[in-house]
Amino acid sequence: MPDRYEIEQLVINDSFINYCFNRNPSDTAHWKNYLSEHPEEAATFAEARELVLGISLMLIETKEEEETAVIPMHPRRKNLQTLFAAAAIAAVIAVSTFFLFRNKPEVSTPQLYAFSTALAEKRTIKLPDSSTVILNAGSELLLDKDFGRKNRSVSLKGEALFDVQHDAQMPFTVGVEGYDVKVLGTVFNVKAYPGDKKSETSLISGKVEIYLKHTASAYKTLLPKEKFVIVKDLEALPASKAADIKPRTPSTTIMPLSYNRNQVNVETAWSQNRLVFENETFSDIRQKLERWFNVQIIFEDKVVEQYTFTATFEKEDINQVMKALQASYGFKYNIKGKEVKISHQNRR
Structure with a gap:
């Protein structure tokens, strides 16, 4: 020595x-x-x-x-x-x-370490603390500049599945629009895409605490197979009136996780390259399809948006998915480049 x-x-x-x-x-x-x-x-x-x-x-x-961004720190x-x-x-x-x-x-210069995925892309990231993150399509993960030294704080736009290493002295925190998720060591999924009506945190194992923005104490504590859902207020207020209106309390709820008939967890199926719809409307699955296949879907009839589907896809392309969904309702569709136009069967 x-x-x-x-x-x-x-x-x-x-x-x-x-x-x-x-x-x-x-x-x-x-x-x-x-x-x-x-x-x-x-x-x-x-x-x-x-x-x-x-x-x-x-x-x-x-x-x-x-x-695949695997950080060599395991x-x-x-x-x-x-x-x-x-x-x-x-x-x-x-x-x-x-x-x-x-x-x-x-x-003092703010410095964040960013990871992102394009549409139709997924990425697995190994963080310096040996936690693993799988980023879904169209997502961005930011690490705090002091990650691993003074904190384990990250922020997320989009969707990610986290497998967090236990560290009682330094909890892992995920910040998204409207709330924070605090954990010691667990597996959970966070879905918080900008522009989506809802944001969800689904707990697979362990325990997480939900903190609404600007609150000091935990708002909710999740148990395994539960998910926290917060409905966003997407209505923009005119600048002249915004100062006179008190912000509305977001609508929140705790729900059980969803499973399909084969007992596949709907919330995390994407991380296993499964595209799962469970009694969802065409309007609801529109953004899933757009992110999954990097396409733009245009509904030419309102009635089409209310069609509901239950299905699971793994290796199919966008044309094969459309054909399979078409078998349920017989709608018409046309794919031109990355644009998918969908219309009611009897439309003229």
Whole structure:
């Protein structure tokens, strides 16, 4: 064991990396014990830990360009030292820069780490805390700039399935329009697309707390196989009247999760590449189809929007889906490029 650790040695040490992410109890105990015996190295350890977490987020940004963004920070992975060694040059540069500018005043710059999916795309992301997120089509996930260091806060626009690692000291929080979801370790689905009438949080296992915006205490606590639903107020108010009207309390409810006749969970079926409709109107499934296939659906008759469907699709394309749905009502449709026009059968 060296007389004194240098920052460059610590940032490529697997045991120290585990300590930084609190992954291995024996590694955590070892380095805490070492620090208690060598308090003079506390500043060095703190700087090294900041670099380890910074390199982790740098690796996130590098991997984001891949079709499946898997962040190489999983505790079962055996080549962590190789990954961090590859980033050692960046670490040395960061260390040099730190000592060069350490006496200059810091400028606080907001910095978020973003992941997004296009229409007809899904992406699996491994976060630095080993939590896993599957992003559905047309979604965006933002990590707080202090994620893994001071908090585990993310914000979501769209839909994602979360499998969160337990950490009682640092709860995981998902912020969406209208409310926050707070968890310690669990599996849950959040659907919060801008423009949708409803936002939902569906709990698969564990326990989550729902906090409405601007409230200090938990509004609802979900149990497994329950979902929280909030109906959005999408009516825009004129600017001249908005100040005189008190904001309306959103409509909320707790409901059981939905399952089809094959006991497939409707809320999370998308993460298994299943497109599931369970007694839903054409109007309701319109946006699902648009996101799933990257198309624009145009209803030429109001009556068509009220047709209801129960169906499950996996590998079908948009034309095959339309043909299958057509068997129920006999509507007409025309696909031209990414535009799908649908009309009533007797329309002239």
